[in-house]
Each structure stands twice: as structure tokens, then as C-alpha cells.
Amino acid sequence: MRGPSAPVSDDWLDAYVSSGSRFRDDVWELDIHTAGRRAFHKILRWPSALPTDSQISKEQHQQLIRAAKQYLWSLSTDPPPGRRRPSAPTLQAHGQLVQTIIAWMATEGLSAFRLLTPSVVGQLVAWLRARPGAGTRGTLKPTTVGFYLNVINTMYLQRAKLEDSPMVNPVPGSSTSGLAGVCKRTAARIPFIPDPVAVDLLSKALDWVENHSATIIAAIDLAERTYRTAAAEGWKESWTRTIVNRALAAADIPGADGVPLTQTVTVRRAGNHLTAACFALIAGLVGMRASEILSMQVDAVELMPIGETGLSQAYVVARLFKTSQDPRGSLERWIAPQPVVSAIDCLARLAAVLRADTKGVDLFIVKDGFGAPIEVMTNHLITWRLQQFAEAVDTVPHEGRTWEFSSHQFRKTFARFIARGDRTQLLALADHFKHASVAMTSRGYVGTDFELHQLINEESRNETAWALDRILASESLGGRMGERIAAGNHGFRGRAGEEVRRDYVDFVLAETDLHIRGCDYGWCVFQPEVAVCGGEIAPNEALRSPSACSSCPNLVVEPRHAGYWQERRTRNQALWERASPLARASLAETIGECDRMLRRIQEVEGV
Incomplete structure (x- = not known):
């Protein structure tokens, strides 16, 4: 069954979904340039094999995949009225969601999207709610269930352009969020970091950057140089590690806790904590998104004069992705207090040591061992490192429990701080606001980040x-x-x-x-x-x-x-x-x- 104006040919299959992939391909290499994503995060693979407990044929499974691809093609070329064409990351997210729906349909013996009636969608909702996830009971959050329902509802809205789609409103008399159970209680809004926890974490992060970064970077530099020398001399991998440990023990370089960094594992851990400390300072004192921070490169600090005062104000130069029309992001500037300038300098020194003679300009990089390739840091990894750093410096508990950090919380915390107008509570922010107030009013702190303005409001x-x-x-x-x-x-x-x-x-x-x-x-x-x-x-x-x-x-x-x-x-x-x-x-x-x-x-x- 086709929609009333469905395509009459397969020309859409040859259309480009990216600069190197077409809609007919089973592997889509998408043009995703958002910082914090590695190569495998930019690929969408369409399954060729049936789920193990499938109740439909392989041919029917492939027809479902074809319909899903056509749905994504319709969004890219002619989205529903009032909606923008999806970006490459959004297209990938929709693709992953619809693949999960197809897998469920196969196990339920549903061979076409037109079979997704309201009652069937109700069964899907029950299945989604029972799936493992990060909800309060270890299941999917209602907001996540809503994302799946939004895909089905959008497919229904696009039915006139598709060969196979739901032909009956899948959520009659309701909304996708309502059917998913999203309400004020379950909306799972990103929390702000409680004041005592934020004060403690940012103060300790600042201490690491200002008082311990030099020795930690020196230890990392010694370990990297010693490894390269040993490797060049032909030592086997097992011996190079021993040689590095002996060099570290002889140098007796103290860590942040005063204990010498004498093992490669402790040196690497200290470097990870230092990176997390730098991220926390930048996110907490500037209010940038994680993708914007992870896009920062060498020479990210720019000094601009303040009128004719003879003074200058430091700015962070990075890329804004979320609201930018350019898929590679648009260059923007955020005002930067001195602790942030120190954190960026620390990252630059650390990155130079890790890269050695290799080229590269990114500040947030990962090296999973001596001789390993340089990789960009992902948002998931920086969240994990933030939690590890918080545990290492023993941040104060909140309501008797250790606070669970995520990269997004710092932006919310920054917005709340600006909204409250309290210029003196956070020790690490005092210098920031005193300096910035010379240049602009409270609303000017966030530059052209209009979404942050809304969050502040x-x-x-x-x-x-x-x-x-x-x-x-x-x-x-x-x-x-x-x-x-x-x-x-x-x-x-x-x-x-x-x-x-x-x-x-x-x-x-x-x-x-x-x-x-x-x-x-x-x-x-x-x-x-x-x-x-x-x-x-x-x-x-x-x-x-x-x-x-x-x-x-x-x-x-x-x-x-x-x-x-x-x-x-x-x-x-x-x-x-x-x-x-x-x-x-x-x-x-x-x-x-x-x-x-x-x-x-x-x-x-x-x-």
C-alpha cells in the first residue's frame, strides 16, 4: 500500500545522504563534525541479518529497512510543515531509533509499518518501558520512550511521501510525550550541581590546575620520553614499561596528594584527573556546552581590548554547533576568567607532551597507552573522568550521597548562578565576575549563546x-x-x-x-x-x-x-x-x- 503521492521510482535510493554515502547503502558515513565524536560515532550501519527470534522473513525485514531509509530521505528532502531539515546527528539518532523499532516489529511478526495501529503502538510502549535503561527503576526514561514515539508519529505525518508508513494516527487523542508518560515528575530535567558541591569541586579543580599541573605534566613528559627512547633502542614492550617505572621512581615527582608518581598507571590517572579538572573549570565558569569545549584548539584564548581603558579581556574561541547553520560549527567567543585561561594553558601543555612530534591542534585528546594513537575525547569519556576526579578529590556529599556528575550539569549550574545574581558565593567565580563586569552586563557574559539566555531566564x-x-x-x-x-x-x-x-x-x-x-x-x-x-x-x-x-x-x-x-x-x-x-x-x-x-x-x- 502506498501513500496518495508516494514516489513512483527508486531514484531516492541514489540520493546522497552524505558526501560519501547514498540512501541505498547499508553503511552510512555521515558528515558529522560535532566535537567529541570519533569515527565510529559518525556511522550508521543497517542490519543485514534477521534478529535471532524474528517472526518475519528476510525479504520482509529488508522491506522494513527500505521503508526506514525512505522515511529518513523524506525528512532530509521535505520535512513536515514547520520543521527544519534534520542535521546529520539528528538523522543518525532517528536511524538508530527506527532500527530498534524494526527489531521489535520483527520479533512480533509485524512486516510493515502500516501495521502500527494505536493498539500495536501501545504494545510497543509497554515493551519500551520494560527495556533496561537509566530510569529510576533501571528502565528507559519516559522522555526516551517519547523519542521512539515521535519517530512513529513523524512517519505518520510523512505518510503521503512514503511507500510504507502508519496510515492511522498512532497516538489519537494524545501526544507522544503524554503516551510515553512524560510529566513534570518524570521529565528528568538536567539538575544543577548543589552549591556546596560546586564550590568544593571547582575549588579543588582550580587547585589542581594552579598548584599541581606542572609536576603532573612533568611526570607524563618523563614517562613519554623514556618510553620513546626505550622503544627506539629496540626494547620489548614488557621491558619498556619497567624502564619507564624505574625512571619515574628515580625522579620522585610528587602528585597532587604529595605521593610520588612512580608508576605509569598513577601517572596516567593523574593526567586524566587533570583533564577533568580543566573541563570542570571551563564548563563551570563559562557555561559552554560540552561539544563547544571539546572543539577547543591550541591558541583558543584571544585577548581583546576593553574600549580605551588600556585593559584587555580574555575570550575563549570555540565552535558552536547546536544552533549553527554550518555543519562544521561557527566560531564564537565566550568571555573567559583567569582560572579558565589557566586551564586552557594547562591543556595545551598536556596535549603537547602527549603528541610529542605528531601534528594536531585539539586540546581535549586521549592516548590509551604509550605508542597508542591520539584520539579525540568523547562526551561520554569526559563525564566518566569528571566522576573519577570527583571521587579522587573526595568532593563533599549531597544529602549523604556522592553527587553523580555529568558534563551537561555545569551549564545548568552556570545559568542558575547568573540568574540568582550572587556574585560572591563560588570562590572560583569571584575573579571571573569582577573582571567581566568591566566589559559587559550580566546578560553579556554568554555572548551570542541565545539558548543559554533562555536557560538563564x-x-x-x-x-x-x-x-x-x-x-x-x-x-x-x-x-x-x-x-x-x-x-x-x-x-x-x-x-x-x-x-x-x-x-x-x-x-x-x-x-x-x-x-x-x-x-x-x-x-x-x-x-x-x-x-x-x-x-x-x-x-x-x-x-x-x-x-x-x-x-x-x-x-x-x-x-x-x-x-x-x-x-x-x-x-x-x-x-x-x-x-x-x-x-x-x-x-x-x-x-x-x-x-x-x-x-x-x-x-x-x-x-
Whole structure:
């Protein structure tokens, strides 16, 4: 059965799916240039053999594969209205999904896609939900099940262009995500790294890069040179390793923990941890995607003057793939704080040692042993190394458990940090924001990365909702805005006010443009018309300070901020005791600010 306007010839089989492969080929070598993919990640192989428990003939199996190829051809040449033509990585992903569907169909005796009726699709969903995966019960996540259903639904939408496709809406009266069970609870959004964990990991990563990279790279260099010399002298592989270990033992080069790096295995492990530390700093302090970071090459840092100030700002130059029209990615720049510049320099030195006399410009490279070829680093590998590094440096636990890192989490964490407006919480970010603020506003930190702008806006809304809920429920608030809220929020407090408070927060987010921006000494319920700092769309970071905010009608301080005000008071009291009479007047005013704030937020809490 054909669709009403299905192709009448097989010309589509000779069309090119890539520069070197046609749709009729059983091996597609796709033009995928996204960083972090090796050669085998760019190939899609179509099975020639039947599944072992197949209930259809080989000819029927090949007809299914032909239909799948035609479906992908239709997406490439004439996608459904409103959809863009898929990129090579997307085409490969669709191909892998449809291959899994074909394998299931073969075992169920389904010889054509037109047999995928709603009831049959329901059986497929049940099978997919039971497959092993990374869900909460070790099965596929609902979002992954939704990807499979989206392939079937898209095939239905393309039915007029295909010889074989579902002819009845496979998800009538529903959506693919709804049928897959995707909801807020199961959406499996990428989490941000909790603040204490992020602080700990980035601080230790910075320590590795600044204080231990030189000795680690020296040990790797010694091992590589010794191996090459031994190999050139004709020593067998088993002996070369012994010779390298003896050289390392004699050199007695200390590792990050102070223990000498005397074995090839410990040297290689230290190099892996150093690479992960560099990635964490770049991802955590710049907010780039993993593919963008892995695309970085030698000389990735570019200095640009800041107006006529005589100063310069460092930028990371890398390739943006996801939103680029160029399949090879477009060159973009991201502002780079000094820790990131140090990390890139560290990677360049490490890569030069690993390459020796071979050519290459990539910074994130892998060498799986002496004499092994240089490979590009994959996203999966860098995620594994991040976890190994976190375990090696013993990062602080979260809720009693070791945090499971992934490369994507750093981007979300960066966005949340920007959205919160807290410029002082992460030790490794303090220098970054102080330097960058000379050049641009908060929205300028991410350059032309518009998707990150959207992510920041989403996190800003989440932060506003969370802060507003806390403020409305609190009995003890300081700051001019805080005192006003505490005087009239009785109906929002306690368990009785939970539902009212939740409804009010939803109303505020939906009907107003209110933004609450945090810092370590309070919340700014931002209203530009009365902001002492003079900010127009957000607090002015250049003029924002505890003293300025104390007199601002926008400030709210709650008991969780007491530590900052107590520490500020102690610090200024120590200065007052040894200051001149003239300076004491100013310090006494600051101490008074702290006393008034602490007295207000401790009135009800009794702390």
C-alpha cells in the first residue's frame, strides 16, 4: 500500500545522504563534525541479518529497512510543515531509533509499518518501558520512550511521501510525550550541581590546575620520553614499561596528594584527573556546552581590548554547533576568567607532551597507552573522568550521597548562578565576575549563546518563585522591603497558608515581570524606579553593596543571611579598634547597619 503521492521510482535510493554515502547503502558515513565524536560515532550501519527470534522473513525485514531509509530521505528532502531539515546527528539518532523499532516489529511478526495501529503502538510502549535503561527503576526514561514515539508519529505525518508508513494516527487523542508518560515528575530535567558541591569541586579543580599541573605534566613528559627512547633502542614492550617505572621512581615527582608518581598507571590517572579538572573549570565558569569545549584548539584564548581603558579581556574561541547553520560549527567567543585561561594553558601543555612530534591542534585528546594513537575525547569519556576526579578529590556529599556528575550539569549550574545574581558565593567565580563586569552586563557574559539566555531566564523564574515562597512564609525579615512584607504576610504563613502562598506565587510569575535577585547578604525584590543602585533591568552590580542596599526599598533579609551580617560586623569591629578617630565614624556606621539588620531578623527567630 502506498501513500496518495508516494514516489513512483527508486531514484531516492541514489540520493546522497552524505558526501560519501547514498540512501541505498547499508553503511552510512555521515558528515558529522560535532566535537567529541570519533569515527565510529559518525556511522550508521543497517542490519543485514534477521534478529535471532524474528517472526518475519528476510525479504520482509529488508522491506522494513527500505521503508526506514525512505522515511529518513523524506525528512532530509521535505520535512513536515514547520520543521527544519534534520542535521546529520539528528538523522543518525532517528536511524538508530527506527532500527530498534524494526527489531521489535520483527520479533512480533509485524512486516510493515502500516501495521502500527494505536493498539500495536501501545504494545510497543509497554515493551519500551520494560527495556533496561537509566530510569529510576533501571528502565528507559519516559522522555526516551517519547523519542521512539515521535519517530512513529513523524512517519505518520510523512505518510503521503512514503511507500510504507502508519496510515492511522498512532497516538489519537494524545501526544507522544503524554503516551510515553512524560510529566513534570518524570521529565528528568538536567539538575544543577548543589552549591556546596560546586564550590568544593571547582575549588579543588582550580587547585589542581594552579598548584599541581606542572609536576603532573612533568611526570607524563618523563614517562613519554623514556618510553620513546626505550622503544627506539629496540626494547620489548614488557621491558619498556619497567624502564619507564624505574625512571619515574628515580625522579620522585610528587602528585597532587604529595605521593610520588612512580608508576605509569598513577601517572596516567593523574593526567586524566587533570583533564577533568580543566573541563570542570571551563564548563563551570563559562557555561559552554560540552561539544563547544571539546572543539577547543591550541591558541583558543584571544585577548581583546576593553574600549580605551588600556585593559584587555580574555575570550575563549570555540565552535558552536547546536544552533549553527554550518555543519562544521561557527566560531564564537565566550568571555573567559583567569582560572579558565589557566586551564586552557594547562591543556595545551598536556596535549603537547602527549603528541610529542605528531601534528594536531585539539586540546581535549586521549592516548590509551604509550605508542597508542591520539584520539579525540568523547562526551561520554569526559563525564566518566569528571566522576573519577570527583571521587579522587573526595568532593563533599549531597544529602549523604556522592553527587553523580555529568558534563551537561555545569551549564545548568552556570545559568542558575547568573540568574540568582550572587556574585560572591563560588570562590572560583569571584575573579571571573569582577573582571567581566568591566566589559559587559550580566546578560553579556554568554555572548551570542541565545539558548543559554533562555536557560538563564528559566532559572531566574525558578529562583524568583523559590525566594518569594520563602519571603512570604517568614515571620522575621530585615531590610526596608522585608519589614513591609513581614508586616502584612500573616495569611501566607504556616501550613494553613501554603496553598494560598503557592497560588499567589503562580499568579505573580504569570501576571507580572517581578524578579528577585539574590546575593549573599539578602534578596533584591527589584523595582527599578526606587533602586538605589540605579539598575534599569536588574541590580547594578557596579553600585550594588551592603551599605547601598541597606537603605534601598527593595532589600529583603531573612535569617539565612545572618552569617554574612555577623561576619561583616566582626570584621568592621576589628578594624574600628585600631582605626584613627576619623575612620572610626565610618566604621561605626557600618557596624550600626549590621546591628540593626541582625536585631530585626533575630526578633522572632530567637537566634
